Amino acid sequence: MSFFNEVYGSWKDKQLSKYEELVPKMKRCLGKSESVLDIGIGRAWLWKYLKEEGFGFKRIDGVDISREATEPELDGVNYVYIDGSSKDFNLSQELEIDGYDLVFAFDSVHLIDYEDELPGLVKDGGFLLQAVPLRFRKEIKIYREMEVVEQGEIGVEEIDRFVLQGKSD
Ligand SMILES: C[S@@+](CC[C@H](N)C(=O)[O-])C[C@H]1O[C@@H](n2cnc3c(N)ncnc32)[C@H](O)[C@@H]1O
Numbered sequence: 441m442s443f444f445n446e447v448y449g450s451w452k453d454k455q456l457s458k459y460e461e462l463v464p465k466m467k468r469c470l471g472k473s474e475s476v477l478d479i480g481i482g483r484a485w486l487w488k489y490l491k492e493e494g495f496g497f498k499r500i501d502g503v504d505i506s507r508e509a510t511e512p513e514l515d516g517v518n519y520v521y522i523d524g525s526s527k528d529f530n531l532s533q534e535l536e537i538d539g540y541d542l543v544f545a546f547d548s549v550h551l552i553d554y555e556d557e558l559p560g561l562v563k564d565g566g567f568l569l570q571a572v573p574l575r576f577r578k579e580i581k582i583y584r585e586m587e588v589v590e591q592g593e594i595g596v597e598e599i600d601r602f603v604l605q606g607k608s609d
Pocket of ligand 1: 455480481482483486504505510524546551552
């Protein structure tokens, strides 16, 4: 196992404790979302957890810059590997569909330069979830065209700030 995988693998429990606190706060929108996009999907622990909790999705697109970070890939996820470093990079051009019921940027919004694209990837009536460790909380952008429906802090070993925004129909 590479050093990267060992370090990343050791984060699993701290990520799971955040999901456990977040999911009850999002039950309403998780239950009605069919198409989801995960920016910085990593090992897809969130989607394994949601499956175990009984949630099902018709389409899960997972974006990442690193194949090593996503290994082993999770069945049922469409992986989209990007090189987000170019100035002209445009995420929507890499995706097969125009909009999603739910866009997740979980512990990744502080790593991306294309955050202004996020609201445009959410369908009318859909939701955007951003979460980051507290030290990066200033990286969460509140998008004016969307309403804040839930926000707060989650986690035990590491505390995250999260903001859930919804787009009107
Ligand atoms: C801290 S991990 C979080 C992984 C996952 N969201 C979770 O909850 O465990 C950040 C992930 O974002 C990916 N990443 C880094 N820069 C990125 C970018 N510009 N676009 C998409 N993913 C990126 C990393 O490879 C890594 O898998």
